[in-house]
Amino acid sequence: MKTVYFDHAAATPVRAEVLKAMLPYFTERFGNPSAVYDLGVEIKEVMEAQRARVAALLGAPPESIIFTSSGAEANNLAIKGAALANLKKGRHLIVSSIEHHSVLNSARYLEKFHDVEVTFLPVSRWGQVDPERLCCALRPDTVLVSIQHASNEIGTVQRLAELTAVCREAGVLFHSDAVASVGQVPIEVKALGVDLLSISGPALGAPKGIGALYFRRGLRLVPQIHSGIQENGRRGGTENIPGIVGLGIAAELARQELHQKAKRLQALRDRLVAGVTQEIPATFLTGHPKERLPGHASFCFEGLEGEALVFLLNRQGIYANTGSACASKALKVSPTLCAIGISPEVAQGSLVFTLSATNREEEVDYVLKELPRAVERLRSFSPVWRKKMAAVSGG
Amino acid sequence: MRFLKECKADATADLVYRVCPMHLLEPAEYLKDLHTGQVLEIVTDYDGALDDIPAWCAKHGQEFLGICEEDDDNVYRLYIKKLH
Numbered sequence: 001m002k003t004v005y006f007d008h009a010a011a012t013p014v015r016a017e018v019l020k021a022m023l024p025y026f027t028e029r030f031g032n033p034s035a036v037y038d039l040g041v042e043i044k045e046v047m048e049a050q051r052a053r054v055a056a057l058l059g060a061p062p063e064s065i066i067f068t069s070s071g072a073e074a075n076n077l078a079i080k081g082a083a084l085a086n087l088k089k090g091r092h093l094i095v096s097s098i099e100h101h102s103v104l105n106s107a108r109y110l111e112k113f114h115d116v117e118v119t120f121l122p123v124s125r126w127g128q129v130d131p132e133r134l135c136c137a138l139r140p141d142t143v144l145v146s147i148q149h150a151s152n153e154i155g156t157v158q159r160l161a162e163l164t165a166v167c168r169e170a171g172v173l174f175h176s177d178a179v180a181s182v183g184q185v186p187i188e189v190k191a192l193g194v195d196l197l198s199i200s201g202p203a204l205g206a207p208k209g210i211g212a213l214y215f216r217r218g219l220r221l222v223p224q225i226h227s228g229i230q231e232n233g234r235r236g237g238t239e240n241i242p243g244i245v246g247l248g249i250a251a252e253l254a255r256q257e258l259h260q261k262a263k264r265l266q267a268l269r270d271r272l273v274a275g276v277t278q279e280i281p282a283t284f285l286t287g288h289p290k291e292r293l294p295g296h297a298s299f300c301f302e303g304l305e306g307e308a309l310v311f312l313l314n315r316q317g318i319y320a321n322t323g324s325a326c327a328s329k330a331l332k333v334s335p336t337l338c339a340i341g342i343s344p345e346v347a348q349g350s351l352v353f354t355l356s357a358t359n360r361e362e363e364v365d366y367v368l369k370e371l372p373r374a375v376e377r378l379r380s381f382s383p384v385w386r387k388k389m390a391a392v393s394g395g
Numbered sequence: 396m397r398f399l400k401e402c403k404a405d406a407t408a409d410l411v412y413r414v415c416p417m418h419l420l421e422p423a424e425y426l427k428d429l430h431t432g433q434v435l436e437i438v439t440d441y442d443g444a445l446d447d448i449p450a451w452c453a454k455h456g457q458e459f460l461g462i463c464e465e466d467d468d469n470v471y472r473l474y475i476k477k478l479h
Contacts, residue, residue: 085412088468222412229420233413 003317004363008295009152009180009354010321014246015205021249022207025242033239034229043241050248054212057251058197059188066213066231067244071179071200072102073224074213075146077235078175078196079106081221082144083116086173090141094119096129096148098336103146103177121147126288127156127340135166144173149197150181153323153336153352154287155296157185164193173219179203179211183254184262184293189214201243204250210243261357265295268355268364272297275368280375282388286337286350295355300342303385304378306350312374318367321352345384396445397461402472404436405429411440411470418444419451422475426457429477434460437473448473 014022025046031039033047048062055062068074083093095107097120110116119137123129129147138145145167150157160176167174175196178187182199189197196219201210215221227236254261273285282302301309306322313320323334337347353367379385408425410418418439425435437448445462452459452475460474 081412218409220409220411223414226414228414229417232421233410233417236414 001317002366003319004359004366005319006353006355006359006363006367007319007321008356009352011208012202012205012356014207015250015253017253018206018246018249022242022246025245029241033241047239047241047244050244050251053248053255054199054251055214057182057187057255058199058214059190060214061217063232064189064214064217066215066235067239067247068211068213068235069209069237069240070211071177071198071203072100072211074198074200074211075100075102075175075177075179076106077213077221077224078198078215079103079144079146080110080224082173082175082196082219083110084114084222085220086143087114087116090139090143091116092119092139092142093117094121094134094137094142094145096121096123096146097339098123098127098151098153099146099148100152100177100179103148107146123339125341126291127151127154127336128158128288128291129163131159131162131166134163135170138166138170138172142170142172144175146175146177148180149176149178149187149192150185150293150296151287151336152180152296152354153334154298154340155292156287157181157291157293159291160192160194168193180296181293183250183258184265184295186258189216195219201247201250204247204254206246206250207243210240210247212247257357262294264357265355268359268361269295269297271361272353272355272364272367275364276371279368279372283375286340286342293354295357296353297355298350298352300337300346301349301351301375302346303382303388304349304375306348308378309349309351309374312378313367313370316370316374318370320367321354322350323352397459399461399463399474402436402463402474403434404474405433407436407438409438410444411438413439415441415443416447419447422448422451423455426475426477431477431479433477435475435477437475438470439473440470444471444473448475 031043033044051065052062055065093116107118111118164174173195176194177198179200183204195216197214199212202208223234225236286298333344333347406425408422418441422437449459457478458476460476463472
């Protein structure tokens with residue numbers, strides 16, 4: 001059976017070039033970078049070369065990059081680390097209401113265990129935070145704002161520079177979760193004006209288990225993994241050298257391929273969006289129609305359940321998701337879709353396609369052939385859909 | 396411990412929240428970029444630095460000038476003059 005994988009926000013295959021570069025670091029080049037003998041010193045040099053590559057992708061100095069085990073850990077370190085380092089300045093934190101769980105739950109942890117007050121900021125119907133609304137939410141005791149660069153559920157890209165300008169003027173730190181956007185849209189930390197920014201390896205074709213945090217030089221962070229001198233005393237634990245090599249190579253490739261990749265992804269996405277919205281009635285694109293990730297297409301289909309649609313598509317070899325990979329398993333209705341004003345009933349019918357540059361036009365066409373049939377089939381035995389049709393026909 | 400009244404420095408190594416032994420490793424890196432006679436300020440929240448930094452200076456032939464008293468945010472400010 002033909003298989004089409006359109007769930008790259010959940011997991012991606014490791015790129016062949018990346019895997020090849022990583023392999024020696026599992027076997028003959030296994031040294032610990034903290035060791036002072038040659039094998040350790042060589043590995044330390046390799047690690048620093050990868051740090052420079054990751055930094056170059058973000059337009060940052062190498063010493064501003066901390067390697068982590070994931071984007072989630074980078075988010076935890078940014079939010080808890082920066083908030084705890086600034087407790088004397090204030091105990092108020094602002095996050096948008098459509099953040100990833102690693103951001104929302106880090107904020108809730110601070111709320112529960114450190115008496116930090118958290119404001120969950122609403123978003124527009126496209127999923128964007130309004131700078132004026134952010135400005136109004138700032139308080140004299142606000143120490144940190146965390147707003148994602150792009151949503152993995154609805155694809156919307158935030159106007160970060162406008163938001164960071166508000167915080168800079170108020171002297172408030174700004175963190176952004178760029179796990180969904182890295183490698184798809186340009187990220188220049190200085191131009192964006194962020195103080196902290198999280199990325200993860202899988203988004204770039206590096207393996208799971210590696211991520212990184214950019215932090216502005218001079219900024220204090222309370223470590224969240226306590227150990228020794230690794231990552232200059234900011235993140236304990238022996239470094240995952242194969243993962244770091246993978247991330248470094250993937251970052252270098254992403255930097256070289258960014259513009260071409262985005263163009264290709266956008267063409268595939270636009271073909272998919274046009275096909276789906278034209279062919280299938282009572283269907284709409286979620287998130288911003290233009291200011292969105294080039295490889296991201298998310299929809300709501302009225303009168304059906306997204307989960308059932310995922311299973312039907314799976315039987316045709318098509319892999320897609322109903323929302324973020326973690327949320328889709330645990331929740332019936334996505335908080336992100338609720339936050340952009342979609343009714344719980346309609347939000348049940350959400351489906352997210354996240355493409356990669358390895359996807360092809362014929363794969364999009366295969367989805368466009370199978371998806372309308374699957375939607376029609378599910379609607380044929382949906383009481384919600386029958387009720388809607390009866391209302392439309394006046395019956 | 397010698398307490399300083401005038402606390403001026405040519406460079407600052409901010410090591411607050413950085414775990415031990417960063418307070419001994421990073422100042423050495425900062426000193427490399429300073430000229431002889433210039434002063435490095437070390438900012439740390441690590442109590443052990445009060446013993447370790449003077450001992451490190453004695454061992455490595457640098458001059459430990461003292462500590463600046465500040466009661467703002469529970470950090471210590473220690474000063475080293477580069478001698479070589």
